[in-house]
Amino acid sequence: MADGLCLSRKGRLTVGADADVLLVDRDWNIHTVLAGGEIMVSDGQVVKQPYIS
Incomplete structure (x- = not known):
């Protein structure tokens, strides 16, 4: 899902992810x-x- 939405820092546990x-x-x-x-x-x-602006 994250890849389909072009959210490269979401959907995985890896260095540089969120x-x-x-x-x-x-x-x-x-x-x-x-x-x-x-x-x-x-x-x-x-x-x-959470901080919400």
């Missing part, structure tokens, strides 16, 4: 979210609010 990761449990509940390499959600709890 380091956005979403981990869910077997019931699709959000467990962990990393955005830009920073932990935003841990154990299902928001630990850092």
